[in-house]
């Protein structure tokens with residue numbers, strides 16, 4: 001994601017401001033990093049340049065459904 005995306009990104013839970021921590025950057029693209037909401041004390045990871053802004057409970061639900069996706 002581009003760093004200037006931070007201007008429009010908000011916490012999916014409280015719509016609050018997110019703090020960006022960059023682990024890997026190329027030009028102005030953040031490849032790996034972390035978005036942190038101080039209000040929720042919740043972290044949202046950035047992997048392969050894509051910020052994962054799913055609310056934590058939805059992320060848990062997705063992980064659970066993936067784990068139980070056998071017929």
Ligand SMILES: [Zn+2]
Pocket residue numbers: 011012013014015016037038039040041042
């Ligand atoms: Zn929040």
